[in-house]
Amino acid sequence: MLLSSRLITRISHKSIRGLGGPVTPVVRGVHVTARRLCHSQDAKSDGPGSTKFPLERIRNFSIIAHVDHGKSTLADRILEITGAIKADTKNKQVLDKLQVERERGITVKAQTASVTYRYEGKDYLLNLIDTPGHVDFTYEVSRSLSACQGVVLLVDANQGVQAQTVANFYLAFTNELAIIPVLNKIDLKNADPEAVKEQMFNLFEINPDDVLQVSAKLGLGVSDMLEAVIKGVPSPADRCNVEAPLRLLLFDSWFDKYKGVVCLVSVVDGCLTKGAQITSSQSGKSYEVKDLGILAPHEISTEELYTGQVGYFSANIRNTKEALVGDTFFLKGEACQPLSGFREAKPLVFAGVYPNDQTEHGQLKAAIERLCLNDRSVSVSVESSSALGQGWRLGFLGLLHMDVFNQRLEQEHGTQVIMTTPSVPYKVRLQGAKSIQQYQGEEVIINNPAHWPDPLNIVETSEPTVMGTIITPVTYLGDIIGLCQGRRGVQKTIRNIDQNRIIMHYYLPLNEIVVDFYDVLKSLSSGYATFDYEELGFELSYLVKLDILLNGHVIPELSTIVHTSKARTEGKRVVEKLKDTLPKQLFTIAVQAAVGGTILARANIKAMRKDVTAKCYGGDITRKMKLLKRQAEGKKKQMKMYDLDGNPFYITPDPILNICIGTVSFSPLACPVDDFEWSKCADNILTLLAEDYDVVAVYCYTIPSRGCRKYLTNIAKIIQEARSPS
Numbered sequence: 001m002l003l004s005s006r007l008i009t010r011i012s013h014k015s016i017r018g019l020g021g022p023v024t025p026v027v028r029g030v031h032v033t034a035r036r037l038c039h040s041q042d043a044k045s046d047g048p049g050s051t052k053f054p055l056e057r058i059r060n061f062s063i064i065a066h067v068d069h070g071k072s073t074l075a076d077r078i079l080e081i082t083g084a085i086k087a088d089t090k091n092k093q094v095l096d097k098l099q100v101e102r103e104r105g106i107t108v109k110a111q112t113a114s115v116t117y118r119y120e121g122k123d124y125l126l127n128l129i130d131t132p133g134h135v136d137f138t139y140e141v142s143r144s145l146s147a148c149q150g151v152v153l154l155v156d157a158n159q160g161v162q163a164q165t166v167a168n169f170y171l172a173f174t175n176e177l178a179i180i181p182v183l184n185k186i187d188l189k190n191a192d193p194e195a196v197k198e199q200m201f202n203l204f205e206i207n208p209d210d211v212l213q214v215s216a217k218l219g220l221g222v223s224d225m226l227e228a229v230i231k232g233v234p235s236p237a238d239r240c241n242v243e244a245p246l247r248l249l250l251f252d253s254w255f256d257k258y259k260g261v262v263c264l265v266s267v268v269d270g271c272l273t274k275g276a277q278i279t280s281s282q283s284g285k286s287y288e289v290k291d292l293g294i295l296a297p298h299e300i301s302t303e304e305l306y307t308g309q310v311g312y313f314s315a316n317i318r319n320t321k322e323a324l325v326g327d328t329f330f331l332k333g334e335a336c337q338p339l340s341g342f343r344e345a346k347p348l349v350f351a352g353v354y355p356n357d358q359t360e361h362g363q364l365k366a367a368i369e370r371l372c373l374n375d376r377s378v379s380v381s382v383e384s385s386s387a388l389g390q391g392w393r394l395g396f397l398g399l400l401h402m403d404v405f406n407q408r409l410e411q412e413h414g415t416q417v418i419m420t421t422p423s424v425p426y427k428v429r430l431q432g433a434k435s436i437q438q439y440q441g442e443e444v445i446i447n448n449p450a451h452w453p454d455p456l457n458i459v460e461t462s463e464p465t466v467m468g469t470i471i472t473p474v475t476y477l478g479d480i481i482g483l484c485q486g487r488r489g490v491q492k493t494i495r496n497i498d499q500n501r502i503i504m505h506y507y508l509p510l511n512e513i514v515v516d517f518y519d520v521l522k523s524l525s526s527g528y529a530t531f532d533y534e535e536l537g538f539e540l541s542y543l544v545k546l547d548i549l550l551n552g553h554v555i556p557e558l559s560t561i562v563h564t565s566k567a568r569t570e571g572k573r574v575v576e577k578l579k580d581t582l583p584k585q586l587f588t589i590a591v592q593a594a595v596g597g598t599i600l601a602r603a604n605i606k607a608m609r610k611d612v613t614a615k616c617y618g619g620d621i622t623r624k625m626k627l628l629k630r631q632a633e634g635k636k637k638q639m640k641m642y643d644l645d646g647n648p649f650y651i652t653p654d655p656i657l658n659i660c661i662g663t664v665s666f667s668p669l670a671c672p673v674d675d676f677e678w679s680k681c682a683d684n685i686l687t688l689l690a691e692d693y694d695v696v697a698v699y700c701y702t703i704p705s706r707g708c709r710k711y712l713t714n715i716a717k718i719i720q721e722a723r724s725p726s
């Protein structure tokens with residue numbers, strides 16, 4: 001039953017690549033993790049932190065699987081079997097500590113636990129990492145894998161191999177980790193272990209005899225699995241050195257308001273003691289270790305951390321920027337070769353984040369900094385908007401990641417934010433010295449559609465693309481192919497994984513899948529199809545900026561970047577949606593979608609009016625018409641104003657929306673005035689109105705004519721007088 005550690009050598013690279021599947025980049029770095037260190041009941045009675053485990057008796061492994069295949073439940077059972085938690089905490093998923101994880105029932109942050117297990121009369125230290133299953137958190141998985149020498153590849157015996165199973169397998173495979181294949185949920189009535197083993201053989205060439213079977217819920221087969229881990233996963237002896245000078249790898253950190261930054265480290269070489277002076281290889285700053293220990297699951301202070309152990313230390317680090325994940329710490333004055341850190345996470349989705357109220361700007365800044373300390377995959381840059389004020393543009397690994405970050409800001413830091421529509425980054429090649437100077441380079445990455453360059457200065461545009469993996473029952477194949485084609489997808493491979501299910505690889509533009517692709521896929525396939533993607537880089541594409549105009553004014557916050565072929569349909573969709581969502585005003589609002597100067601779609605939001613005919617029950621229609629006519633005249637009167645020469649003009653201020661629309665008409669009989677003067681005067685009025693209103697539009701119609709300058713100046717005066725306190 002036990003899987004040999006040689007499994008990895010039996011899966012040839014050639015045959016795996018032959019599947020045409022995506023090959024995940026190798027993640028480098030050493031990383032051993034621990035969140036708790038506890039002893040099995042029959043382990044030695046030493047305190048957890050004081051136990052010295054020889055390197056040969058340490059195992060670092062992750063549990064990887066598709067969403068909901070039972071990783072956290074299995075981690076719970078392992079903690080119970082090894083005595084780390086009491087058995088009555090069954091199915092509590094104790095490693096899902098965040099409120100957001102408990103509310104959503106998903107793992108968001110890789111959590112680690114150190115436990116001891118007695119096998120053949122010897123105690124082994126097992127550092128296990130429970131990883132997230134959702135594609136948005138693959139960075140957490142890849143960071144965890146760089147700390148391990150092996151993985152437990154968990155597959156639901158009922159659902160079978162799913163898209164993230166494939167992605168996770170490749171991740172472990174390219175990291176050359178020992179793979180322990182395990183079927184979970186064998187207690188379910190519909191479990192079909194033989195069929196799933198066949199799928200695993202077809203896709204990964206895993207021998208069915210090597211696949212273990214467990215029920216994480218009932219705890220069946222978990223001890224056998226732990227023994228397979230001890231036998232099959234190599235010890236970290238190749239990476240760690242007991243005799244060498246101290247080297248610590250920082251792989252996680254969080255902020256404690258009393259202790260400052262708390263660093264979770266892996267002791268790769270040497271031994272860390274309380275009071276030691278340590279130096280960061282990235283900042284060169286030195287600190288005195290004030291407190292250190294292990295997590296079991298709460299912090300337990302110890303005097304020392306030995307080679308191969310994992311634990312925390314605090315050293316009065318107050319600045320969150322001084323504790324970068326991937327940093328190496330060494331003893332002060334004993335500079336050594338830094339350990340290879342982690343590859344940078346590459347954000348795929350960007351959104352503006354603004355405080356609800358600008359007075360909360362400072363508070364939100366501190367909250368974002370502290371949360372980013374715990375989630376290094378978020379990128380941050382400062383941004384400002386005329387409508388929303390000062391804020392930040394944050395980069396996330398996907399929409400769920402963005403949503404979870406927003407929820408954590410609210411739950412863990414009590415901040416309320418406004419988030420703008422998410423967009424993906426685009427690459428633009430520019431021409432013209434002026435624009436190249438403005439954007440500081442010939443090739444720029446645009447994360448915010450509002451910063452899209454003038455089309456005249458654009459040579460070419462590129463968009464990010466992904467390789468998507470879809471696994472679906474055959475029944476839904478037609479619908480799913482239609483969906484992918486509609487999203488500009490190009491099919492790369494398609495094959496059966498067993499008699500009923502198909503695996504497909506699709507080349508897709510990222511902006512087509514980022515918002516609702518997964519939801520549509522799920523609803524088309526009654527929830528059976530699964531999707532995973534891997535980033536492929538930028539590809540040339542014909543992109544344009546789609547502007548949304550309200551009464552002729554571009555609203556930068558509503559602009560989006562779209563493929564030329566989709567500009568019209570997308571414009572129509574947005575306009576129709578805005579028509580339904582924007583509240584009615586006392587005047588008509590024209591909602592338009594435009595690319596450059598070309599209007600692609602338009603809808604009018606009709607003006608609000610009092611229901612003056614409410615009392616007319618039935619009767620002659622002319623009675624109603626008469627009332628409506630009288631209402632229209634009354635409204636006109638209200639909005640009509642006269643300038644000093646007695647010429648009429650109309651102004652429609654709206655105090656709720658803070659919008660003012662002015663309509664000015666001129667007599668064509670007046671003497672000609674050049675265009676410059678005309679626009680200057682119109683600008684004066686706009687400036688005046690803009691002092692009091694957020695959105696101002698002045699429509700002037702007629703030919704520029706004699707006296708128009710005087711005329712406009714008069715209007716300006718009237719507005720000014722009307723505003724004066726007297």
Ligand SMILES: Nc1nc2c(ncn2[C@@H]2O[C@H](COP(=O)(O)OP(=O)(O)OP(=O)(O)O)[C@@H](O)[C@H]2O)c(=O)[nH]1
Pocket residue numbers: 065066067068069070071072073074091093105106107108131132133134184185186187188214215216217218
């Ligand atoms: N019947 C049965 N249900 C199980 C078993 N293992 C897990 N489950 C259930 O499957 C569901 C998902 O389990 P989790 O442990 O949250 O899955 P996960 O893989 O950690 O989920 P993510 O972290 O969101 O990827 C829960 O309702 C568990 O109770 C099992 O062996 N048998």
